[in-house]
Amino acid sequence: MNDKEIEKNRYNNSAIGALENNSILNIDELMLKVADMEKLPFANQSFDIIVSAGSLSYGDNDIVMNEIYRVLKLQGVFIAIDSLNNNPIYRLNRYVHYLRNHRSLNVIKRTPDLKLLDKYGQKFDKIETQFFGSISYLVPLMNKIFGEQSSTKIVNNIDKIFTIKRSAFKFVMIVTK
Incomplete structure (x- = not known):
């Protein structure tokens, strides 16, 4: 690949590339802002969508939930x-x-935890949750016995077959105001 192809591939296949190249997103202006999640510097009902990946534990849960609710549009x-x-593991x-x-x-x-997800369910009009990684802690042992590919299939199938919320490692929550 030449330099031009590498750069094109970067923009076509990465979220960072998409953010750097606003024309891909069809937006005229993109503003990134670092802010305190407990005191968001935005007006009430400013956002159609808010996304959080692995950051909920870095603020007071109730304050963060109320701030998200405040800045989210109807x-x-x-x-x-x-x-x-x-x-427990x-x-x-x-x-x-x-x-x-x-x-x-x-x-x-x-x-x-599940109590916090219940709070989101009470505060917002609609909540959908999915849980993953119920037996992820067994993967290192399973890899030695079954191999990585088979272990991945087993773990994914267990997550699909059984809804074991209490033992899940990760969750996806989608709430609507």
Whole structure:
């Protein structure tokens, strides 16, 4: 590939490229802003869509939820993908990381759980959730026994067949105001 093809491929296949090349998104102006998630510097009902990936545990859960609700327009959608803190094995792993100074205790305490998802369901008009990774903690052992490809299929099928919310590692939540 020559330099021109590499650059074109970058824009065609990456979210960063899409953000850098506004013409792909068909927008005239894109503003990126770093802000405190507990004090969003935006007017009420400013956004049609808000997306969060792995960041809900970095603020006070109730304050963040209320800020999202405040800046979301009527019929607006909030999409979150994050870790869930109900599985005791994952909780223990997070605590071990805390003991090794790789994680803060506040983040562990604020990691979303099923109670928080229920709060979102009560605050917003509609909620849809999906749960994933119910047995992800077994994958290293399964890889040795079944191989990586078979282990991935087994884990994905278990997530599809059984709705085991309490043991899930990750969730996707879509709420509508």
